[in-house]
Amino acid sequence: MSLWPxxxxxxxxxxxxxxxxxxxxxxxxxxxxxxxxxxxxxxLGNLEYDVATSVAILDRVTAxxxxxxxxxxxxxxxxxxxxxxxxxxxxxxxxxxxxxxxLEQALGKRYRLNIxxxxxxxxxxxxxxxxxxxxxxxxxxxxxxxxxxxxLPAMLFIQLVLLILCAWLAVRQAVKPLTRFTRAxxxxxxxxxxxxxxxxxxxxxxxxxxxxxxAMQARLQHHLKERERILAAISHDxxxxxxxxxxxxxxxxxxELRDKLLQDLSEMTHLVREGIxxxxxxxxxxxxxxxxxxxAFIDSLVCDYQDVGHAVAFxxxxxxxxxxxxxxxxxxxxxxxIDNALKFAGSARLRLEMPHGGGVEIVVEDDGPGIAPQDLxxxxxxxxxGERSRNRDTGGTGLGLAxxxxxxxxxxxxxxxxxxxxxxxxxxxxxxxxx
Numbered sequence: 218m219s220l221w222p223x224x225x226x227x228x229x230x231x232x233x234x235x236x237x238x239x240x241x242x243x244x245x246x247x248x249x250x251x252x253x254x255x256x257x258x259x260x261l262g263n264l265e266y267d268v269a270t271s272v273a274i275l276d277r278v279t280a281x282x283x284x285x286x287x288x289x290x291x292x293x294x295x296x297x298x299x300x301x302x303x304x305x306x307x308x309x310x311x312x313x314x315x316x317x318x319x320l321e322q323a324l325g326k327r328y329r330l331n332i333x334x335x336x337x338x339x340x341x342x343x344x345x346x347x348x349x350x351x352x353x354x355x356x357x358x359x360x361x362x363x364x365x366x367x368x369l370p371a372m373l374f375i376q377l378v379l380l381i382l383c384a385w386l387a388v389r390q391a392v393k394p395l396t397r398f399t400r401a402x403x404x405x406x407x408x409x410x411x412x413x414x415x416x417x418x419x420x421x422x423x424x425x426x427x428x429x430x431x432a433m434q435a436r437l438q439h440h441l442k443e444r445e446r447i448l449a450a451i452s453h454d455x456x457x458x459x460x461x462x463x464x465x466x467x468x469x470x471x472x473e474l475r476d477k478l479l480q481d482l483s484e485m486t487h488l489v490r491e492g493i494x495x496x497x498x499x500x501x502x503x504x505x506x507x508x509x510x511x512x513a514f515i516d517s518l519v520c521d522y523q524d525v526g527h528a529v530a531f532x533x534x535x536x537x538x539x540x541x542x543x544x545x546x547x548x549x550x551x552x553x554x555i556d557n558a559l560k561f562a563g564s565a566r567l568r569l570e571m572p573h574g575g576g577v578e579i580v581v582e583d584d585g586p587g588i589a590p591q592d593l594x595x596x597x598x599x600x601x602x603g604e605r606s607r608n609r610d611t612g613g614t615g616l617g618l619a620x621x622x623x624x625x626x627x628x629x630x631x632x633x634x635x636x637x638x639x640x641x642x643x644x645x646x647x648x649x650x651x652x
Contacts, residue, residue, distance in 0.1 A: 302355030305333035528564035558583035
């Protein structure tokens with residue numbers, strides 16, 4: 218499993234935060250090294266001066282006064298003993314050797330020094346010498362670093378929180394326009410282009426991108442409306458000559474030829490009407506929203522088919538099936554799907570499902586020949602026919618599924634086709650609460 222985050226926000230946040238943390242850690246390390254070096258130099262300098270002064274005082278006072286002076290000259294990390302001390306080897310650690318050199322520089326010219334490390338868990342150095350009257354004096358030193366201030370960890374924690382907050386705000390500002398673009402693109406659908414314009418605000422680059430996106434939407438809207446107008450105009454203008462041809466054919470003297478011509482003209486009329494319906498389906502729906510009981514709505518539609526002898530069955534969903542939608546558009550979708558199933562299989566089965574994630578799904582199944590897998594998406598394009606021979610009984614206009622898909626999109630849902638494993642076609646209409 219990859220530890221690399223999937224979202225762009227998380228990736229950018231990780232990169233920026235790691236970069237800032239590494240930079241701050243490097244800066245803190247350099248400052249600490251410089252601080253330790255400076256503190257060591259100051260400490261050793263003070264040690265030389267203070268030890269030289271203290272030994273000079275102890276050497277001047279009498280032997281009886283020295284024990285009283287020891288408490289005055291003792292310090293936090295070193296003290297004075299009027300004994301021979303603990304013998305040992307010369308210090309080996311770097312810090313102890315530096316301390317030994319400082320003592321040699323401070324006292325080595327006046328006194329004979331013997332410096333050694335004291336064995337033990339804690340690092341200790343002792344310097345042995347004899348005062349002017351011959352009394353031994355031991356300087357017991359415990360070298361240590363300057364302690365860290367108590368407020369430093371708290372400040373480092375506050376700095377870390379500020380880094381995380383600033384990195385998150387910076388990355389969020391960079392990623393937020395992408396989220397807006399994604400949401401706008403997902404909302405693109407015929408009939409909704411005018412409502413999905415992006416707000417042209419933010420940095421200059423974001424405003425330019427939003428302006429270009431809105432211009433692209435306007436061009437798409439223009440092209441779609443132009444296509445709808447052309448299709449509607451052609452379909453409308455064809456109705457008049459077809460009507461005249463029907464009147465003239467009905468006056469023909471040959472009944473057999475007249476019947477064939479009338480059937481052809483009826484098919485042309487049906488195609489024209491379907492073309493007009495498809496053009497209207499591409500437009501924004503003006504039908505008002507109604508709260509429907511889907512079980513009752515679909516059952517009423519199925520009963521209409523059963524009354525005329527069609528093999529159509531319906532399995533309702535349990536519980537509440539209320540949905541706010543446009544009934545005429547939904548009826549046209551289901552009618553087209555049922556008619557398609559009856560045309561190719563002779564029967565249709567409807568099923569209403571209520572997924573846990575919300576929304577509803579209306580499933581229409583049949584036992585027909587199905588559609589080739591590579592043609593499932595193409596089957597919902599205008600003028601696509603599964604029957605290549607264009608048979609009068611099964612050829613159709615090629616607009617039924619296209620109209621159903623277009624209306625589903627306008628209702629804020631989708632239409633998906635799939636072949637059933639046991640044979641036949643399954644059309645699944647997914648709907649949500651229509652805005």
